[in-house]
Amino acid sequence: DAGVIQSPRHEVTEMGQEVTLRCKPISGHDYLFWYRQTMMRGLELLIYFNNNVPIDDSGMPEDRFSAKMPNASFSTLKIQPSEPRDSAVYFCASSLSPLEETQYFGPGTRLLVL
Amino acid sequence: QKEVEQNSGPLSVPEGAIASLNCTYSDRGSQSFFWYRQYSGKSPELIMSIYSNGDKEDGRFTAQLNKASQYVSLLIRDSQPSDSATYLCAVNGGTGRRALTFGSGTRLQVQP
Numbered sequence: 001d002a003g004v005i006q007s008p009r010h011e012v013t014e015m016g017q018e019v020t021l022r023c024k025p026i027s028g029h030d031y032l033f034w035y036r037q038t039m040m041r042g043l044e045l046l047i048y049f050n051n052n053v054p055i056d057d058s059g060m061p062e063d064r065f066s067a068k069m070p071n072a073s074f075s076t077l078k079i080q081p082s083e084p085r086d087s088a089v090y091f092c093a094s095s096l097s098p099l100e101e102t103q104y105f106g107p108g109t110r111l112l113v114l
Numbered sequence: 115q116k117e118v119e120q121n122s123g124p125l126s127v128p129e130g131a132i133a134s135l136n137c138t139y140s141d142r143g144s145q146s147f148f149w150y151r152q153y154s155g156k157s158p159e160l161i162m163s164i165y166s167n168g169d170k171e172d173g174r175f176t177a178q179l180n181k182a183s184q185y186v187s188l189l190i191r192d193s194q195p196s197d198s199a200t201y202l203c204a205v206n207g208g209t210g211r212r213a214l215t216f217g218s219g220t221r222l223q224v225q226p
Contacts, residue, residue: 042219043219045214101148
Protein backbone atom coordinates (compact mmCIF):
# COMPACT_ATOMS: atom_id res chain seq x y z
CA ASP A 1 0.00 0.00 0.00
CA ALA A 2 1.20 3.52 -0.77
CA GLY A 3 0.25 4.87 2.63
CA VAL A 4 -1.48 8.18 3.26
CA ILE A 5 -0.75 10.63 0.47
CA GLN A 6 -0.74 14.39 0.97
CA SER A 7 -0.24 17.23 -1.44
CA PRO A 8 1.37 19.63 -1.78
CA ARG A 9 4.35 18.78 0.43
CA HIS A 10 5.29 22.42 0.74
CA GLU A 11 3.23 25.55 0.25
CA VAL A 12 4.32 29.16 0.48
CA THR A 13 1.63 31.77 0.10
CA GLU A 14 0.84 35.33 0.98
CA MET A 15 -1.53 36.46 3.66
CA GLY A 16 -5.08 36.63 2.41
CA GLN A 17 -4.71 33.91 -0.20
CA GLU A 18 -6.72 30.71 -0.24
CA VAL A 19 -4.86 27.51 0.57
CA THR A 20 -6.11 24.00 -0.19
CA LEU A 21 -4.44 20.94 1.26
CA ARG A 22 -5.24 17.48 -0.06
CA CYS A 23 -5.21 14.00 1.40
CA LYS A 24 -5.75 10.48 0.13
CA PRO A 25 -6.21 7.98 2.97
CA ILE A 26 -5.13 4.37 2.92
CA SER A 27 -7.63 2.32 0.96
CA GLY A 28 -10.21 0.70 3.22
CA HIS A 29 -9.67 3.03 6.15
CA ASP A 30 -12.94 4.46 7.42
CA TYR A 31 -11.50 7.23 9.57
CA LEU A 32 -9.63 10.29 8.37
CA PHE A 33 -8.02 12.88 10.63
CA TRP A 34 -6.53 16.32 10.02
CA TYR A 35 -3.88 17.56 12.48
CA ARG A 36 -1.80 20.69 12.75
CA GLN A 37 1.64 20.73 14.35
CA THR A 38 3.52 23.77 15.60
CA MET A 39 6.37 24.18 18.03
CA MET A 40 4.18 26.15 20.40
CA ARG A 41 1.07 23.97 20.43
CA GLY A 42 2.35 20.56 19.41
CA LEU A 43 0.12 18.18 17.46
CA GLU A 44 -3.51 19.29 17.51
CA LEU A 45 -6.52 17.54 16.05
CA LEU A 46 -8.51 19.80 13.76
CA ILE A 47 -11.28 17.54 12.50
CA TYR A 48 -12.00 13.90 11.81
CA PHE A 49 -14.34 12.01 9.50
CA ASN A 50 -15.95 8.60 9.69
CA ASN A 51 -17.23 7.17 6.43
CA ASN A 52 -16.89 10.62 4.83
CA VAL A 53 -19.01 12.31 7.51
CA PRO A 54 -17.44 14.94 9.81
CA ILE A 55 -17.67 13.67 13.39
CA ASP A 56 -15.79 16.21 15.46
CA ASP A 57 -14.69 19.60 14.16
CA SER A 58 -14.22 21.22 17.55
CA GLY A 59 -10.52 21.66 16.84
CA MET A 60 -11.03 23.80 13.76
CA PRO A 61 -9.64 27.15 14.89
CA GLU A 62 -12.16 29.42 13.20
CA ASP A 63 -14.45 29.87 10.24
CA ARG A 64 -11.52 30.48 7.94
CA PHE A 65 -10.88 26.74 8.09
CA SER A 66 -13.08 24.21 6.34
CA ALA A 67 -12.71 20.53 5.52
CA LYS A 68 -14.54 18.21 3.18
CA MET A 69 -14.48 14.56 2.32
CA PRO A 70 -16.49 14.07 -0.88
CA ASN A 71 -15.61 10.38 -1.14
CA ALA A 72 -13.72 7.65 0.68
CA SER A 73 -10.45 8.35 -1.10
CA PHE A 74 -10.13 12.10 -0.91
CA SER A 75 -10.29 14.95 1.58
CA THR A 76 -9.41 18.63 1.51
CA LEU A 77 -8.58 21.18 4.16
CA LYS A 78 -9.08 24.74 3.02
CA ILE A 79 -7.95 27.97 4.66
CA GLN A 80 -9.52 31.16 3.33
CA PRO A 81 -8.18 33.75 3.88
CA SER A 82 -4.82 32.52 5.17
CA GLU A 83 -2.91 34.35 7.90
CA PRO A 84 0.74 34.13 9.04
CA ARG A 85 -0.33 32.36 12.26
CA ASP A 86 -1.62 29.48 10.13
CA SER A 87 1.96 28.57 9.29
CA ALA A 88 2.46 25.00 10.49
CA VAL A 89 2.80 21.43 9.33
CA TYR A 90 -0.57 19.91 8.51
CA PHE A 91 -0.85 16.13 8.77
CA CYS A 92 -3.54 13.85 7.50
CA ALA A 93 -3.94 10.42 9.11
CA SER A 94 -6.26 7.47 8.58
CA SER A 95 -7.29 4.39 10.52
CA LEU A 96 -9.45 1.30 10.22
CA SER A 97 -12.77 0.67 11.86
CA PRO A 98 -14.02 -0.58 14.25
CA LEU A 99 -11.29 -2.32 16.27
CA GLU A 100 -8.08 -0.94 14.83
CA GLU A 101 -7.25 2.39 16.39
CA THR A 102 -3.75 2.84 15.05
CA GLN A 103 -3.53 5.98 12.99
CA TYR A 104 -1.19 6.13 10.02
CA PHE A 105 0.14 9.54 9.18
CA GLY A 106 0.87 11.08 5.83
CA PRO A 107 4.13 12.97 5.18
CA GLY A 108 2.53 16.32 5.98
CA THR A 109 2.22 19.65 4.21
CA ARG A 110 4.53 22.43 5.39
CA LEU A 111 2.61 25.68 5.05
CA LEU A 112 4.25 29.08 5.27
CA VAL A 113 2.03 32.14 5.08
CA LEU A 114 3.97 35.35 4.53
CA GLN B 115 -3.83 20.50 33.56
CA LYS B 116 -3.05 19.25 30.09
CA GLU B 117 -4.87 16.12 29.00
CA VAL B 118 -1.63 14.31 28.16
CA GLU B 119 1.60 15.44 29.77
CA GLN B 120 5.16 14.58 28.92
CA ASN B 121 8.50 15.98 29.93
CA SER B 122 9.80 17.85 26.89
CA GLY B 123 13.41 16.86 27.57
CA PRO B 124 15.84 16.53 26.04
CA LEU B 125 16.49 13.18 27.65
CA SER B 126 20.10 12.27 26.98
CA VAL B 127 21.32 8.70 27.39
CA PRO B 128 24.53 6.96 26.30
CA GLU B 129 24.44 4.35 23.56
CA GLY B 130 23.51 0.95 24.93
CA ALA B 131 21.65 2.32 27.95
CA ILE B 132 17.95 2.08 28.76
CA ALA B 133 15.87 5.14 27.91
CA SER B 134 12.72 5.64 29.99
CA LEU B 135 9.99 7.92 28.69
CA ASN B 136 6.95 8.76 30.77
CA CYS B 137 3.48 10.11 30.12
CA THR B 138 0.48 10.92 32.33
CA TYR B 139 -3.09 11.46 31.21
CA SER B 140 -6.14 13.00 32.81
CA ASP B 141 -9.12 11.19 31.26
CA ARG B 142 -9.85 8.06 33.32
CA GLY B 143 -12.11 6.82 30.53
CA SER B 144 -9.20 6.48 28.12
CA GLN B 145 -8.81 2.99 26.78
CA SER B 146 -6.09 3.01 24.16
CA PHE B 147 -2.54 4.27 24.50
CA PHE B 148 0.10 4.75 21.86
CA TRP B 149 3.70 5.76 21.49
CA TYR B 150 4.71 7.46 18.26
CA ARG B 151 8.23 8.32 17.17
CA GLN B 152 8.84 11.44 15.12
CA TYR B 153 12.15 12.23 13.51
CA SER B 154 12.87 15.86 12.78
CA GLY B 155 11.01 16.97 9.68
CA LYS B 156 9.11 13.69 9.38
CA SER B 157 5.64 12.46 10.29
CA PRO B 158 4.83 10.50 13.45
CA GLU B 159 5.11 6.73 13.14
CA LEU B 160 3.63 4.20 15.53
CA ILE B 161 6.06 2.39 17.85
CA MET B 162 3.81 0.68 20.34
CA SER B 163 0.19 0.40 21.35
CA ILE B 164 -1.10 -0.85 24.69
CA TYR B 165 -4.63 -1.38 25.92
CA SER B 166 -4.43 -3.20 29.26
CA ASN B 167 -2.50 -2.78 32.47
CA GLY B 168 0.96 -4.24 32.59
CA ASP B 169 3.85 -4.54 30.20
CA LYS B 170 3.95 -5.15 26.47
CA GLU B 171 7.24 -5.95 24.81
CA ASP B 172 8.22 -5.63 21.17
CA GLY B 173 11.88 -6.09 20.44
CA ARG B 174 13.86 -3.41 22.25
CA PHE B 175 10.69 -1.54 23.19
CA THR B 176 8.50 -2.12 26.24
CA ALA B 177 5.33 -0.16 26.92
CA GLN B 178 3.97 -0.09 30.45
CA LEU B 179 0.46 0.96 31.44
CA ASN B 180 -0.95 1.70 34.88
CA LYS B 181 -4.53 2.89 34.59
CA ALA B 182 -4.97 3.38 38.34
CA SER B 183 -2.11 5.87 38.35
CA GLN B 184 -2.96 7.15 34.87
CA TYR B 185 0.47 6.80 33.44
CA VAL B 186 2.05 5.05 30.52
CA SER B 187 5.74 4.66 29.87
CA LEU B 188 8.05 3.49 27.12
CA LEU B 189 11.36 1.77 27.78
CA ILE B 190 13.95 1.50 25.04
CA ARG B 191 16.66 -1.05 25.77
CA ASP B 192 20.11 -0.97 24.19
CA SER B 193 19.48 2.58 22.93
CA GLN B 194 21.01 3.41 19.58
CA PRO B 195 21.84 6.81 18.04
CA SER B 196 19.13 6.05 15.49
CA ASP B 197 16.60 6.15 18.35
CA SER B 198 17.25 9.88 18.72
CA ALA B 199 13.88 11.46 17.97
CA THR B 200 10.85 12.97 19.64
CA TYR B 201 8.52 10.43 21.23
CA LEU B 202 4.86 11.34 21.36
CA CYS B 203 2.44 9.77 23.80
CA ALA B 204 -1.13 9.56 22.50
CA VAL B 205 -4.31 8.63 24.31
CA ASN B 206 -7.74 8.00 22.88
CA GLY B 207 -10.47 10.31 23.97
CA GLY B 208 -12.36 7.75 26.00
CA THR B 209 -16.10 7.07 25.82
CA GLY B 210 -15.68 5.77 22.28
CA ARG B 211 -14.05 8.88 20.86
CA ARG B 212 -11.75 7.78 18.08
CA ALA B 213 -9.65 10.91 18.12
CA LEU B 214 -6.27 10.80 19.80
CA THR B 215 -4.92 13.43 22.14
CA PHE B 216 -1.17 13.82 21.87
CA GLY B 217 1.32 14.95 24.42
CA SER B 218 3.87 17.55 23.44
CA GLY B 219 6.56 14.91 23.12
CA THR B 220 9.88 14.06 24.75
CA ARG B 221 13.05 14.61 22.75
CA LEU B 222 15.46 11.73 23.18
CA GLN B 223 19.15 12.06 22.40
CA VAL B 224 21.29 8.92 22.36
CA GLN B 225 24.95 9.80 22.62
CA PRO B 226 27.34 7.50 20.68
